[in-house]
Amino acid sequence: xxxxxxxxxxKCIKLAEKGKGKVSPNPLVGCIIFDDNxxxxxxxxxxxxxxxxxxxxxxxxxxxxxxxxxxxxxxxxCSHYGKTPPCADLIIEKGIKKVIIGMQDPNPIxxxxxxxxxxxxxxxxxxxxxxxxxxxxxxxxxxxxxxxKPFITIKTASTLDGKIAxxxxxxxxxxxxxxxxxxxxxxxxxxxxxTSAKTVITDNxxxxxxxxxxxxxxxxxxxxxxxxxxxxxxxxxNKTRVIIVTDENLYQxxxxxxxxxxxxxxxxxxxxxxxxxxxxxxxxxxxISSILIEAGGQLNNxxxxxxxxxxxxxxxxxxxxADKDGINFVYGEKRxxxxxxxxxxxxxxxxxxxxxxxxxxxxxxxxxxx
Ligand code: AOF
Ligand code: ZN
Numbered sequence: 001x002x003x004x005x006x007x008x009x010x011k012c013i014k015l016a017e018k019g020k021g022k023v024s025p026n027p028l029v030g031c032i033i034f035d036d037n038x039x040x041x042x043x044x045x046x047x048x049x050x051x052x053x054x055x056x057x058x059x060x061x062x063x064x065x066x067x068x069x070x071x072x073x074x075x076x077x078c079s080h081y082g083k084t085p086p087c088a089d090l091i092i093e094k095g096i097k098k099v100i101i102g103m104q105d106p107n108p109i110x111x112x113x114x115x116x117x118x119x120x121x122x123x124x125x126x127x128x129x130x131x132x133x134x135x136x137x138x139x140x141x142x143x144x145x146x147x148x149k150p151f152i153t154i155k156t157a158s159t160l161d162g163k164i165a166x167x168x169x170x171x172x173x174x175x176x177x178x179x180x181x182x183x184x185x186x187x188x189x190x191x192x193x194x195t196s197a198k199t200v201i202t203d204n205x206x207x208x209x210x211x212x213x214x215x216x217x218x219x220x221x222x223x224x225x226x227x228x229x230x231x232x233x234x235x236x237x238n239k240t241r242v243i244i245v246t247d248e249n250l251y252q253x254x255x256x257x258x259x260x261x262x263x264x265x266x267x268x269x270x271x272x273x274x275x276x277x278x279x280x281x282x283x284x285x286x287x288i289s290s291i292l293i294e295a296g297g298q299l300n301n302x303x304x305x306x307x308x309x310x311x312x313x314x315x316x317x318x319x320x321x322a323d324k325d326g327i328n329f330v331y332g333e334k335r336x337x338x339x340x341x342x343x344x345x346x347x348x349x350x351x352x353x354x355x356x357x358x359x360x361x362x363x364x365x366x367x368x369x370x
Contacts (some may be wrong), residue, residue, distance in 0.1 A: 068097050183294075
């Protein structure tokens with residue numbers, strides 16, 4: 001039985017993933033209704049922000065009477081009146097007899113209340129099926145709901161000796177086209193993509209998502225000294241927002257004319273740079289629930305040392321640059337001890353065409369380091 005539930009939950013996760021890039025800041029949810037012989041009656045997923053929840057879609061997609069059926073879903077059904085009435089009520093109303101859930105909803109307005117409602121109506125509830133996988137699927141939503149902060153991933157591409165560019169700044173191309181396509185997919189999954197003014201000025205990137213039906217992330221530039229100029233490529237395309245984060249004191253003296261869809265937000269300074277944690281809070285308030293950092297060593301390091309970075313995605317190319325002054329993907333203070341390392345847990349490694357994609361999760365230390 002457990003194995004069959006696991007298989008169905010895997011299908012729910014696959015269904016939920018179809019919502020990537022379209023449901024933020026809401027969760028990715030997939031739902032399947034099946035009978036006691038494990039025949040699938042109907043399926044549904046959360047397709048677009050503000051629209052029907054997965055459970056409602058699965059119920060509406062069924063042509064059969066649902067009395068006595070089973071429902072499996074990766075997230076606890078909701079109990080609140082939001083943009084739609086509670087899914088738990090609809091499940092009860094349809095006479096579904098058993099509900100299998102991947103994880104409890106971290107949203108404080110639901111968190112356990114959906115499950116309680118179902119149990120109070122004599123529905124059998126099984127929870128925690130493939131819980132880890134379900135949590136991984138909604139890691140952004142979980143961080144948003146529990147910490148009110150955006151989920152931050154540093155993406156970088158380096159040689160085996162950790163270099164992202166030569167001494168003179170040449171970086172094209174370290175990784176191959178397959179890895180670069182993966183980056184395009186990532187851009188579709190994050191609300192915002194953040195880089196430094198230095199990268200925008202030296203590489204002049206457009207920072208858009210170029211996969212079929214992909215959604216452009218909001219482009220964010222950490223530009224302490226307001227060095228970017230309106231003629232750069234990033235400002236050419238008005239299809240998505242561009243946000244510049246700059247020093248609040250400097251901005252008063254140095255206001256430049258950018259296109260009207262460019263928003264400027266000001267941020268206090270800490271450790272001689274924009275205060276990373278305040279910057280994250282400001283961006284979260286602007287509706288950015290997840291941020292992909294695509295920057296150089298200094299900005300990457302600022303995110304790591306301020307404990308703001310959640311994950312690292314490293315594309316490692318089978319090349320050794322052997323340039324003693326080549327640029328590293330993290331650039332920090334001198335260290336004496338290995339015990340001063342920032343540590344990660346490797347979540348996955350994947351061999352692409354020539355390169356390796358490593359996904360690591362930062363082990364957060366208490367407080368900020370410099
Ligand atoms: C979704 N899709 O499939 C499920 C959700 O803003 P609302 O009214 O749509 O409610 C969003 C909350 O509903 C969300 O934070 C989560 O707690 C719950 N479940 N949300 O968008 C879904 N099942
Ligand atoms: Zn719901």
